[in-house]
Amino acid sequence: MLDVQRLACVRGDRALFRHLEFCLPAGHLLRVTGRNGSGKTSLLRILCGLSQPDAGTVLWHGQVIAEQRDVFHGRLLYLGHSPALNDLLTPVENLRFACQASGDDFTHGDCIDSLKHIGLDRELELPCKVLSQGQRRRVALARVFLAAHRPLWLLDEPFTALDKHAIGELASTLDAHCARNGSVVITTHQEVAFAARQESLSMEAFAA
Amino acid sequence: MTVFFAVLRRDMLLAWRSRSDLLVALSFFVIVASLFPFGIGADPAQLKAIGPGVVWVASLLASLLALPRLFSQDFESGVLEQLQLSSDPPVVWVTAKIAAHWLCTSLPLVIVAPLLGLMYGLDASATQVLTASLLVGTPIVSLIGAIGAALTLGLRGAGSLLALLVFPLFVPVLVFGAGAADAYESGMAIKAYFLLLGGGLLAALALAPWACAAALRISLE
Numbered sequence: 001m002l003d004v005q006r007l008a009c010v011r012g013d014r015a016l017f018r019h020l021e022f023c024l025p026a027g028h029l030l031r032v033t034g035r036n037g038s039g040k041t042s043l044l045r046i047l048c049g050l051s052q053p054d055a056g057t058v059l060w061h062g063q064v065i066a067e068q069r070d071v072f073h074g075r076l077l078y079l080g081h082s083p084a085l086n087d088l089l090t091p092v093e094n095l096r097f098a099c100q101a102s103g104d105d106f107t108h109g110d111c112i113d114s115l116k117h118i119g120l121d122r123e124l125e126l127p128c129k130v131l132s133q134g135q136r137r138r139v140a141l142a143r144v145f146l147a148a149h150r151p152l153w154l155l156d157e158p159f160t161a162l163d164k165h166a167i168g169e170l171a172s173t174l175d176a177h178c179a180r181n182g183s184v185v186i187t188t189h190q191e192v193a194f195a196a197r198q199e200s201l202s203m204e205a206f207a208a
Numbered sequence: 209m210t211v212f213f214a215v216l217r218r219d220m221l222l223a224w225r226s227r228s229d230l231l232v233a234l235s236f237f238v239i240v241a242s243l244f245p246f247g248i249g250a251d252p253a254q255l256k257a258i259g260p261g262v263v264w265v266a267s268l269l270a271s272l273l274a275l276p277r278l279f280s281q282d283f284e285s286g287v288l289e290q291l292q293l294s295s296d297p298p299v300v301w302v303t304a305k306i307a308a309h310w311l312c313t314s315l316p317l318v319i320v321a322p323l324l325g326l327m328y329g330l331d332a333s334a335t336q337v338l339t340a341s342l343l344v345g346t347p348i349v350s351l352i353g354a355i356g357a358a359l360t361l362g363l364r365g366a367g368s369l370l371a372l373l374v375f376p377l378f379v380p381v382l383v384f385g386a387g388a389a390d391a392y393e394s395g396m397a398i399k400a401y402f403l404l405l406g407g408g409l410l411a412a413l414a415l416a417p418w419a420c421a422a423a424l425r426i427s428l429e
Contacts, residue, residue: 048293049293050289050292050293050428050429051429052429070295070296070297071295073293073294073295074295076293078289078290078293080286080289080290081286082284082285082286083285083286084285084286084287084289084290085285085287086218086222086281086282086285086287087285088222088225088226089218089221089222089225093218093221097214097218098290100210100211100214101211101214101215101287101290101291101294101301102290102293102294102295103210103211103294103295103296105210
């Protein structure tokens with residue numbers, strides 16, 4: 001499904017990686033590892049089309065992603081480093097807007113359900129600025145419960161700042177996504193056990 | 209269109225929740241326009257002559273106050289990235305953001321402008337012409353200003369750079385906007401001024417969102 005060919009990325013005058021190649025079939029989870037600054041986030045941004053690679057191509061179902069932007073973005077869930085929340089909006093408002101911004105229209109009730117699912121219950125009517133780091137993270141991650149129809153998930157450090165229970169909950173959601181033939185790419189430093197078919201990509205192997 | 213209305217609704221809700229910021233811009237507009245009589249003396253004929261120009265310049269300064277915030281907050285929080293990944297073209301939500309910006313920051317200025325016209329001794333119909341010129345002209349200011357805000361996104365000293373970048377572009381709007389009320393005062397036809405402003409608005413509407421979307425794509429890379 002996702003096919004990456006001879007990718008290279010240069011930031012400033014430093015080459016982060018080159019000749020990076022992998023193929024991610026449906027139903028698989030790819031785990032990208034590497035030390036800080038090795039280009040994990042840059043790789044994810046290239047995969048979702050936010051940045052352009054300095055060489056190489058990213059193919060989705062055999063076609064370059066830039067040539068099918070609208071279709072590809074409709075199939076994609078990308079959760080970046082920052083949780084993409086506005087401090088003045090409540091978690092429900094933020095989540096509902098995030099869905100609408102990506103082109104899905106979910107009801108207020110759907111958003112409340114998925115926030116409850118990830119363990120936010122009493123904070124639903126508070127502005128996001130009073131939430132803790134982990135709670136903000138959860139608000140952003142609640143989108144995975146509303147993205148079952150998007151086959152490709154790209155998650156940048158999804159387990160950061162989460163407690164044990166939330167990590168388990170998220171891992172089983174990722175497993176479930178792979179089980180219904182979705183694909184997942186995550187970057188992580190943590191050891192998390194997955195049931196899904198897992199592949200690993202170490203950025204060090206492609207360091208320039 | 210889901211994205212357009214979602215962005216419009218959200219930005220207006222945010223403007224309402226941080227309405228003190230809007231009040232600052234509005235008070236700034238009124239204060240700047242009220243300073244001039246103190247500086248140049250209270251000769252009624254002179255005040256009447258400079259009134260439209262002063263109100264127009266003050267409105268430009270006041271809209272510039274809020275412009276840097278148009279994209280910067282969403283840029284820092286990562287919301288712009290998510291919007292960029294929307295399956296709708298970026299032009300859609302860029303237009304929505306500019307529309308919300310105009311409705312929340314420039315429209316209040318247009319509504320307050322007749323009061324300032326009164327202060328400068330403009331008669332009722334001249335005040336109407338001034339207000340109408342602001343109504344047609346300020347959207348151009350928001351549209352052009354948005355390009356500047358997108359180009360300076362994430363830069364150091366973005367606010368002052370933005371002013372340097374967009375003020376020269378505001379000159380034609382200022383000339384025809386303030387010129388309309390001046391022409392009316394001196395008994396000339398004002399139709400041409402409004403046709404030019406209207407043409408400028410249509411051109412800005414057709415081009416600025418695209419330029420803005422392109423500038424944002426570069427800033428987000």
